[in-house]
Amino acid sequence: LNEEYSPEYGPRWSDQRVERMLGVLVCAVVGLLLAMIVTVFVRAWPSFSHNGLAWFGPGGSVDDQLNAIFLSGQAGAEYVYTFHAWPLIWSTILITGGAILIALFSALFVAVFIVEFAPEWMSNILQPVVRFLASVPSVIYGLIGVVVLVPFIGNHLISEGQKDSVAGVISLTGYSLLAAIVVLTVMIAPLMVSIFSDGLRSVKPGWVEGSLALGVNRWRTTWKIVVRTARPAIVAGTVLATARAIGEAVMLAMISGSVGFAPNPADGLIFIYEPSRPLAPTIVKNIDQLSSPPANATLFAIATVLLFSATLFSLTGWLARRSMRKYGSA
Amino acid sequence: MGSSVTTPPAAPPPAPAPSSPPPAKDAAEGSATWRPVDRIGLAICWALGLLFCAIAVAVVVYLLIQGITYLKPSMLVTPAAAGFSQDESGGFSDAMAGTLIVAVMGISIALPTGVATAVWLVEYGRPIALARIAESTIEAIAGIPSIVLALFGTVIFSSTALGFLSRSSEGVVFGRSFFAASAMLSLVALPLIVASTREGLNSIPRHVREASYAVGKTKAATTRRILLPASRPQVATGAMLGLGRIIGDTAIIVVLLGATQNFAPVEGASFPLNYLRGAGTTLTNFVYEASPTGNLNQPEKAYAAAFVLLLMVLALNAAVDVIHRRARKVGTWSS
Numbered sequence: 324l325n326e327e328y329s330p331e332y333g334p335r336w337s338d339q340r341v342e343r344m345l346g347v348l349v350c351a352v353v354g355l356l357l358a359m360i361v362t363v364f365v366r367a368w369p370s371f372s373h374n375g376l377a378w379f380g381p382g383g384s385v386d387d388q389l390n391a392i393f394l395s396g397q398a399g400a401e402y403v404y405t406f407h408a409w410p411l412i413w414s415t416i417l418i419t420g421g422a423i424l425i426a427l428f429s430a431l432f433v434a435v436f437i438v439e440f441a442p443e444w445m446s447n448i449l450q451p452v453v454r455f456l457a458s459v460p461s462v463i464y465g466l467i468g469v470v471v472l473v474p475f476i477g478n479h480l481i482s483e484g485q486k487d488s489v490a491g492v493i494s495l496t497g498y499s500l501l502a503a504i505v506v507l508t509v510m511i512a513p514l515m516v517s518i519f520s521d522g523l524r525s526v527k528p529g530w531v532e533g534s535l536a537l538g539v540n541r542w543r544t545t546w547k548i549v550v551r552t553a554r555p556a557i558v559a560g561t562v563l564a565t566a567r568a569i570g571e572a573v574m575l576a577m578i579s580g581s582v583g584f585a586p587n588p589a590d591g592l593i594f595i596y597e598p599s600r601p602l603a604p605t606i607v608k609n610i611d612q613l614s615s616p617p618a619n620a621t622l623f624a625i626a627t628v629l630l631f632s633a634t635l636f637s638l639t640g641w642l643a644r645r646s647m648r649k650y651g652s653a
Numbered sequence: 654m655g656s657s658v659t660t661p662p663a664a665p666p667p668a669p670a671p672s673s674p675p676p677a678k679d680a681a682e683g684s685a686t687w688r689p690v691d692r693i694g695l696a697i698c699w700a701l702g703l704l705f706c707a708i709a710v711a712v713v714v715y716l717l718i719q720g721i722t723y724l725k726p727s728m729l730v731t732p733a734a735a736g737f738s739q740d741e742s743g744g745f746s747d748a749m750a751g752t753l754i755v756a757v758m759g760i761s762i763a764l765p766t767g768v769a770t771a772v773w774l775v776e777y778g779r780p781i782a783l784a785r786i787a788e789s790t791i792e793a794i795a796g797i798p799s800i801v802l803a804l805f806g807t808v809i810f811s812s813t814a815l816g817f818l819s820r821s822s823e824g825v826v827f828g829r830s831f832f833a834a835s836a837m838l839s840l841v842a843l844p845l846i847v848a849s850t851r852e853g854l855n856s857i858p859r860h861v862r863e864a865s866y867a868v869g870k871t872k873a874a875t876t877r878r879i880l881l882p883a884s885r886p887q888v889a890t891g892a893m894l895g896l897g898r899i900i901g902d903t904a905i906i907v908v909l910l911g912a913t914q915n916f917a918p919v920e921g922a923s924f925p926l927n928y929l930r931g932a933g934t935t936l937t938n939f940v941y942e943a944s945p946t947g948n949l950n951q952p953e954k955a956y957a958a959a960f961v962l963l964l965m966v967l968a969l970n971a972a973v974d975v976i977h978r979r980a981r982k983v984g985t986w987s988s
Contacts, residue, residue, distance in 0.1 A: 337873070338871050338872045338873055340873075341872070341873040341876075342872075344776050344784070345770075345772060345773035345777060346773060346777070347770050348766065348769050348770065348773070348788045349769075349770055349773050349774075351784070352770060352781070352790060352791075352794075352843075353768070353783075353787055353790045355789045355795060355840075356793060357803075359675055359797075359801075359805045362805060362808050362809075363801065363804065363805060363808075366808065370712060429701045429704075432694075432697055432698050432701045433698070433702055433705060434698070435698060436698035436701070436702045437702075440695060440698055441698075441702060445702065447708065448706060449702055449705065451708050451970070451974065452705055453705065453707045454970060454973070455709055455966075455967070455970055456705065456708065456709055456834070458711075458894075458897045458901070458966050458969070458970055459712060459898070459901075459902030459963070460902075460903070460962060461901065461903065461967060462901070462903045462937045462940045462941050462944075462959070462962075463712070463716070463940065463959050463962060465941070465944065466944050466956075466959050467712065467716075468957055469716065469944050469945050469946055470757060470952060471715070484678065485820045492886055499882075509708055512705075512706075516705075528702060539864075540686065540687055540691065542684070542687055542694060543691065545664065547695075558821070563796065566796040567796075569798065570796075570797070570799065570800065570801070571798070572796020572798065572799070572800040572903075572904045573904050573907070573937075575902040575943060575945060576946075577941070578946075579945050590946065591980075596984055603798055603800050603904075606800050606804065607800060607904060607907060607908075610907065610908050613807060618953070623804060625763065625803045626800070626804045626805075627940040629798050629801050631799045633796045633797055633798055633801075634797065636794055636796060636836050637792055637793055637795060637796025637797075638789060638792060638793060638796075638797075640792075641788075641789060641792040
């Protein structure tokens with residue numbers, strides 16, 4: 324195939340040239356990420372520098388603060404940056420944490436089921452199902468949450484007495500922590516299942532056979548040998564799913580209730596029926612305010628927190644998955 | 654690869670259950686001799702597995718019923734319009750066209766970049782330090798929330814240097830356009846394409862490369878003529894997964910394409926460019942805005958649009974399945 328060679332100059336796509344071109348492209352991708360981190364942080368700096376560590380603390384109503392920040396961006400006024408994001412952060416922790424806990428439990432069982440125990444026909448059904456659930460757009464989950472789950476919670480699970488008991492503070496309509504956690508679990512569990520089952524599959528069969536030969540039954544072997552050996556994959560899957568959950572914006576904007584309110588577990592079980600708003604949906608809901616400089620800085624400050632935590636989680640997951648290569652035959 | 658007792662990673666067609674011989678693992682051991690705790694555990698496995706299936710079926714069936722009830726063919730060809738009732742407000746043809754535009758533009762940026770990055774990582778990858786950095790960069794990009802990508806997009810595409818990619822008036826760049834949204838969406842698809850292509854390249858054994866070098870091919874020619882064609886199924890899988898993420902993303906669209914439900918072409922530009930530089934909408938954005946919490950609040954339209962979106966996702970899933978099956982029929986290098 325002569326087209327790769329020009330008669331006088333040898334290979335037209337010489338290795339050095341191709342390597343350099345690809346290297347430049349890769350450097351550009353790396354540079355883009357660095358530029359993104361720097362840009363987002365620089366934009367966010369005014370908000371952080373005005374508030375200091377109090378940015379992360381509680382104090383006052385977040386929604387009032389966001390409103391004041393936005394209005395101060397109008398011509399003539401002095402910029403206001405006072406912002407205490409604790410209710411948003413707390414809501415993120417509650418929703419993400421709740422969803423991760425439930426998803427970890429169920430994804431582990433389902434992955435073990437798919438890899439070890441399901442009859443062939445069942446795992447042939449389950450694998451496409453898991454892939455399908457992972458690929459449904461978040462806005463569809465959000466829509467179903469809004470039209471099915473939220474009214475169900477509002478009309479059937481929350482009693483009138485409970486609604487009256489907090490009527491002075493907040494109204495319980497079904498847009499709640501519970502709805503957000505349930506839908507988020509359905510979104511992230513499939514992701515965890517696929518990473519978990521990859522990990523479980525790569526455990527050396529010899530180890531399993533050794534345990535079986537000692538008379539340990541298949542169930543115990545799976546949990547004591549396979550799951551323990553695949554621990555890095557389980558850490559990786561959990562951490563990657565956490566990164567995804569923290570960044571989920573649109574679905575949570577639809578069903579979390581969109582109130583800057585910090586549900587308090589000390590109030591008893593009623594707190595799972597209370598609305599709140601995590602960090603990422605706050606950006607979506609206030610995106611019209613980007614034109615106001617102080618609001619712009621505040622939204623970028625929220626984005627910085629998301630960016631750093633999500634990057635931290637996904638790099639941890641990547642490291643955990645790399646350590647997996649030491650075991651296993653894969 | 655996997656142990657002898659595991660199921661194959663890709664999904665073959667559902668086997669006829671009763672007639673096929675029982676798999677080896679069932680023949681090896683039933684749960685009858687287990688202690689009660691273990692059997693409860695197995696029951697939990699079954700329950701959760703069935704729950705997953707039930708959720709998937711519920712999502713599909715619910716949207717199917719709502720979609721068939723509310724989707725009218727006219728919605729697919731009429732753009733959204735202002736109106737007081739759901740009968741007057743038109744359809745979502747602009748949103749469908751927008752989804753297609755964004756998908757094509759996004760993937761045509763992400764696919765070459767992703768494949769090139771994967772080729773560099775697997776075939777070249779020197780200096781090692783840069784390879785490690787590049788690898789972790791891709792992982793980091795995979796973890797970045799799309800809303801953060803969207804905010805970053807508002808910064809770059811509102812700069813005056815890139816004003817030609819969107820609407821601008823009196824020096825103020827609007828920053829919302831199909832160009833802006835597609836560029837940021839391509840970053841969402843990039844990690845999936847890189848991961849999948851790397852997997853394909855890594856699965857090709859060394860001797861194939863050595864055979865090619867031995868007949869005098871350069872590394873670049875080997876990559877282009879042997880390695881990339883051989884890993885075509887994985888590249889295609891990555892592209893399909895990336896496409897799924899692109900058409901399913903909402904945050905970037907809401908921020909970078911605009912809250913309008915129609916095309917907003919820029920005046921004074923030639924045909925394709927005036928639309929691509931203007932704001933627009935996609936199906937995800939339409940569902941978001943038309944849902945009961947959105948600005949339009951037309952749930953019937955939202956069901957119909959969500960149904961169309963789900964069909965697209967199902968089609969992509971089916972395409973991935975077909976690719977897997979075909980690749981397995983051809984066989985792998987190691988076998």
